[in-house]
Amino acid sequence: MTFWEYVGSRHEQLLADTYQHAGAVFQCMVVATLIGVAIGVLTYRSEWAGNLAVTATATVLTVPSLALIGLLIPVTGLGVAPTVTALVLYGLLPVVRNAIVGLRGVDPSLVDAATGIGMSRVARLFRVELPLAWPPILTGIRVATQMLMGIAAIAAYASGPGLGNEIFRGISSLGSANALNQVLAGTLGIIVLALLFDAAYVLIGRLTIPRGIRA
């Protein structure tokens, strides 16, 4: 069976896996972004807390994904729970780091000016600081999403959802006629998804980065 025949005959399964893969990564990334930006906002003013947040999230990233999933399984069991937890944890680092860098990089004179025209602390944050810090945060989200695509594939070994299942099915049937097709379908599917997400982020950047600070 050629690759295209394989894809043709299994397209329902493949589409379901692709949808689940994209869904898992997207939802975890939304959660990671919300938590990550919140951590950034809470810690960037303090040298100590900001660096602690960056170091802590960097340490998580050092941990190999299979090992983190392995440590989560005794706590959460197999399936969706360890996958989601691991994806959110790994997604945090680039977002937290870039949020802190971005927020610290905002020109203090702009914040002063905002205070001067009578903006409250909250208004300053949402109307001045966060919009100015948004480009690096968005880059963090892009980097994190690419990473999560690959980690989600590994999470399939712990019965997680997504295209990783195709790859592991191929590995467990090594030598059979369909092994290559399965691995190829899973791998190419993930690459395509990653590139689509990347394109979407470029578009989001165009739409959401304030005109004044566009490069």
Added chain:
Amino acid sequence: MTRHGDGRRPAGEHEVRGIAFSDPGEAVEPEPPEEPGPPAGEPAGPRRITWQRLVVLPAVVAAVLLATWLWFRGAELDSIAENSLAGGNVWLRLRQHISLTVVSTFFVLIIAIPLGVLLTRRRLRPAAPLVMALANIGQATPAIGLLALLVIWLGIGTRAALIGIVVYAVLPVLANTVAGLRAIDPTLVEAARGIGMSAAGVLRKVELPLAVPLILAGVRTALVLNVGTATLAYFGGGGGLGDLIASGITNQRMPVLVLGSVLTVALALLVDWLASLAEVLLRPRGLDPAGPGGARDGGA
């Protein structure tokens, strides 16, 4: 507003980038927000080795290992769990994992760094954006898929696993090297050429020493990445600690799973710690951000 945004830019490195910015537009665009990242994490430490840096991480790792060992001694092992740990299997897997990591890192460095130097020479410079684009796609490739494809192609065994680990890490290290060599202030290179140094002399005496921190960062990236990818080597028949984790998952034996995971985490953290120490110790004196002049005076 626009003026203000631009006005913020000329702070140190941005001047250098201003020049790079105009040539390869697209390829450089994703870097800026990433670049300031590491330095921002750094002010807390890397310049000097404080006792906290030396003690905290190894102490935590040792405590975790000790706790795991104590727990493990008390855990009940049935025959299946004992089987996967019998005959010094744990030590064997640990040794395999370390050697996979070290060997693959070695190959990553001898491939990526010379290639990075080549890609920043004038003749090959046009190829650099292509390689960067390739590196981007490479990052989108899942490590496990790449490994599985190599195993199907080359047959099961250490060789396929090793090649997979190397291929996966070469691109990020290469991208780092190219970005770093490019970020070297062109006026320094010009000055070196101006006092009559040859192209090879400039590379050896100016560019490479200036790029040392970056190359060390590449070593660290490669090591950390490879410890992680080496856990997947098991799926390609390459052994390593992934064996314990995978058999723990498939057989539903938590002691095996936890032991494998904890050992892997400990190894990854220790490797990163050692590499971070190396980054501080091997950095050329004059590059100390505290002030090049002062450091040089102290050195002389």
